Amino acid sequence: MSAREEHLASRRAAGLFDFSFMGLYEFGELAAIQRAQTRDASALAPGQAAYTLILNDDGSVFNDATVWRLGAERFWLFTGRPSDFARFRRDARERSGEHAILALQGPASGRILARLIGADAVRALKYFHFVQRDAMVVARLGYSGELGYELLVPRADEPALRAHFTDVPACSFEAANSLRIEAGYVLFDREIDGRANPRELGLERLVSDGRQFALRRKLVGLEISEGRASAGLPRAQATSECDSPTLGRRIGLGFAAPDTPAGALVQLADGRIARTAQLPLYDAYRRRPRGAPL
Numbered sequence: 258m259s260a261r262e263e264h265l266a267s268r269r270a271a272g273l274f275d276f277s278f279m280g281l282y283e284f285g286e287l288a289a290i291q292r293a294q295t296r297d298a299s300a301l302a303p304g305q306a307a308y309t310l311i312l313n314d315d316g317s318v319f320n321d322a323t324v325w326r327l328g329a330e331r332f333w334l335f336t337g338r339p340s341d342f343a344r345f346r347r348d349a350r351e352r353s354g355e356h357a358i359l360a361l362q363g364p365a366s367g368r369i370l371a372r373l374i375g376a377d378a379v380r381a382l383k384y385f386h387f388v389q390r391d392a393m394v395v396a397r398l399g400y401s402g403e404l405g406y407e408l409l410v411p412r413a414d415e416p417a418l419r420a421h422f423t424d425v426p427a428c429s430f431e432a433a434n435s436l437r438i439e440a441g442y443v444l445f446d447r448e449i450d451g452r453a454n455p456r457e458l459g460l461e462r463l464v465s466d467g468r469q470f471a472l473r474r475k476l477v478g479l480e481i482s483e484g485r486a487s488a489g490l491p492r493a494q495a496t497s498e499c500d501s502p503t504l505g506r507r508i509g510l511g512f513a514a515p516d517t518p519a520g521a522l523v524q525l526a527d528g529r530i531a532r533t534a535q536l537p538l539y540d541a542y543r544r545r546p547r548g549a550p551l
Contacts, residue, residue, distance in 0.1 A: 263432035264502045267401055271363035272428035276407065279358055280339040282349035283331070289348035290332040294324055295455070297465040301326040306385045306396060310463050311336070311344070316454050316470055319344070320445050323398065325387060337445055357415035361425065362405035367550025370395070370406055373421050376551055384547050393418070400433060402440025402537060403545050435499040438510055441478065441537030447496045448476060448510055457512070459536065472515045478534035479509040486524035493523035493531060501538070508538055
């Protein structure tokens with residue numbers, strides 16, 4: 258399948274993504290996980306996860322992450338790169354590479370997962386919660402903007418897990434990238450560029466300690482034209498872009514001036530014209546990931 262077909266399969270039914278490259282770090286103290294990231298982990302119940310940020314000393318975003326509470330003093334922190342462990346080595350144990358991490362994403366993912374863990378378990382699993390079934394951990398979350406799940410098993414159990422999903426197309430990072438751009442999700446080395454702070458990324462809600470951040474620019478959606486701009490349009494920076502299989506046009510994420518309204522015409526660095534749009538570009542109220550799974 259092409260990346261476009263993989264993308265559309267994930268929007269219309271389901272796709273299977275391999276996220277085993279992710280960094281996983283285990284923390285054994287609440288105080289340590291509180292230092293590592295921006296959410297109040299004490300508010301999480303065991304079996305609950307949260308989207309979070311890791312900040313540099315100057316308040317810029319180092320990376321985004323998810324924090325999972327497994328017990329009173331046991332936490333997992335997932336990031337998109339194992340090299341982040343250098344930041345946590347004094348407080349955490351490296352667990353990267355121990356698990357296969359498969360992401361089942363799409364409106365049919367709940368029905369497909371029910372074949373493996375049962376319909377009652379699928380109905381009971383809330384958004385940003387996880388359960389353990391023998392050696393497998395099943396979490397309801399994802400990076401596609403659809404109903405979705407992430408399944409973790411020991412590496413040795415990966416072939417047996419994949420055997421349950423032979424009718425689900427295996428999808429590439431290219432498809433994952435276009436899905437997340439439509440859904441307005443940021444990516445390290447793109448929107449998370451080492452300079453943007455939580456407010457500029459529209460993620461200040463993830464900082465639990467009430468810190469304030471400057472707004473020098475803001476993250477916006479972009480609807481991109483191949484036409485060239487005439488003089489006088491305000492400038493914007495495109496950080497990610499793709500041909501959207503769902504929306505049928507060229508779209509992107511990027512930064513514009515703080516006072517730029519949705520619908521404004523802007524000029525990109527290469528001279529192309531774009532129109533700014535509110536995020537996300539797909540499913541504006543994020544109803545799909547939170548919807549009924551069956």
